[in-house]
Amino acid sequence: MVYRAEDPPRVVGLVVEIPGRRHVFVSIGRVTSIAPGQVITTGLINVRRFQQRGGEVRVMAELLGRRVFLRDGSGEAVIEDAAIERSALGDWDIGSLFVRRPRTVPTPFTKGPTAVVSWRDVTERLSPGEEPSAEQLVATLSELRAADLANTLLDLPDDRLIEVAEELPDDRLADALEEMPEDEQAHILEQLGDERAADILDAMEPDDAADLLGQMPIGRSEQLLDLMEPEEAEDVRELLKYGPDTAGGLMTSDPIVLSGEATVAEALAMVRRHELHPALAASVYVTLPPYETPTGRYLGTVHFQRMLRYPPHVRIGTLVDDTIDPLPATASAADVARILASYNLVSVPVVDHVHRLVGVVTVDDVLDYLLPEDWRSHSTTPAHVAFPWTGPVTL
Structure with missing residues (x-):
């Protein structure tokens, strides 16, 4: 308004x-x-x-x-x-x-x-x-969804945007950056200083952090990777090995991975984690040890909906859906999109050359790739239209 x-x-x-x-x-x-x-x-x-x-x-x-x-x-x-x-x-x-x-x-x-x-x-x-302080504005924006927060930040004058970004908690700013074009992400990170930029990258999803660093000069991306937490940096480095238009370049490297001996109750407890993306919560993946990517040999997928139909004590190894073949990390983005569409999936597992689970591609990852680069700013508007209202202002 x-x-x-x-x-x-x-x-x-x-x-x-x-x-x-x-x-x-x-x-x-x-x-x-x-x-x-x-x-x-x-x-x-x-x-x-x-x-x-x-x-x-x-x-x-x-x-x-x-x-x-x-x-x-x-x-x-x-x-x-x-x-x-x-x-x-x-x-x-x-x-x-x-x-x-x-x-x-x-x-x-x-x-x-x-x-x-x-x-x-x-x-x-x-x-x-005189404008309200950055601290006051951050408090006012605290309830916005990540996409709305990103849009609000991008509407601010550049110096004001940086002031507010400096006051936002790392996780909130990371969530907002994930909803912005990569050039805007890079611009904001460059204004925050190296240590803070590394903290923000730590808080971002590994695939989003990899996409952002992949747009930077190699020397600059290596500098920031060295400042990140070693475990987070390792995940991002693994993703940077793959081309951006491959399953490996699109995937996230932290799905829910469990042993076949885990129970339905244990799997559902993992799914309930509030920080988990809904598309990742739709399935858990069963492998041989180790149970962090890159895992042991991939055995199959257990869908959330199927787990709801069984008692808590049932072993998820007995519920594995092995009808969906995993994709190699080198598969093209077009192949990933075809698999998701053909089988009405929200995610598909990705394996390396020795059949170890290395990540999962979710439907939102594919949409981000398939949409044109200027999708955030390209639109046509008819003469009579109902606009979605996304702000918190009471009308």
């Missing part, structure tokens, strides 16, 4: 994400309906990338996270959300703010009380034109 710094603030339009992840400006006058999950507009839409004009303020990047004083004398608060309402003249104004007061007891696991107040009930603590 974009508004002009007036009193009350008048909404001039929405910054929306259209297919292809380009952010464009839609004048509020063209919006015919706002409903949960969609914004419906009519007329011709300019699909040029949004550029902020003088006097305009973006709710996500510049309003949320600001500290304000409550005019009733009860102290200060931080703006966490905003709502718009229609005035008697038909304009859309920012009417209500969702604010959070400081904690009464300073403990690390509690948040302060919240309130919904009118715009006229607060006065800004910041000087005109």
Whole structure:
């Protein structure tokens, strides 16, 4: 949402994400309906990338996270959300703010009380034109999904983006970087310094880290690999051995690998790990020891859905699906896509020349490869369209 710094603030339009992840400006006058999950507009839409004009303020990047004083004398608060309402003249104004007061007891696991107040009930603590601190903005963005966080970061001015990136925890920034084009990833890492860049690469999925380092000069990628944790760096180095358009170049090297003697209960406990990607949680892989890639000889796959049909004590070695042949690491990306599509799979195992499991290619890995390089910025928009609303602003 974009508004002009007036009193009350008048909404001039929405910054929306259209297919292809380009952010464009839609004048509020063209919006015919706002409903949960969609914004419906009519007329011709300019699909040029949004550029902020003088006097305009973006709710996500510049309003949320600001500290304000409550005019009733009860102290200060931080703006966490905003709502718009229609005035008697038909304009859309920012009417209500969702604010959070400081904690009464300073403990690390509690948040302060919240309130919904009118715009006229607060006065800004910041000087005109002053932006909220990076720490305040990071707190405001803490609940965003990784893809939405990535888009929000890329909408910030470059110096502001780096400020916020420096304040984000390693795992959050790593998740956001995985949703960005590789040139943007490399640009941000270069601004953070070598030690922090290595920490971020440690927190990224090995295949994403390998893709990013593969775009850098060899000397620079080796420098960062030397600064990474040895175990993480080893996984990435293994992936860098394969061409980017092969199964080895597309795969992730940390699937769930178990012995055939493991029980259904043990396998399901591994699947339940909250940090596990859904596509990787769809199956576990049975091999001979060792049980970390590159493993012992690959024996077969056990699907999550099949495990749910058996008692917890059953050995997963008896549930192996050996009808799906693993792919060699040298298989082409086209072959991987054909296998996934032909057998309606979300992942396929990858083995080396001696039939050891070295990784798994998931369907999202293949999609990232098959889509054109400019898929994040390429799109066409019809004259009448319902835009998906991806921001946290209350409407």
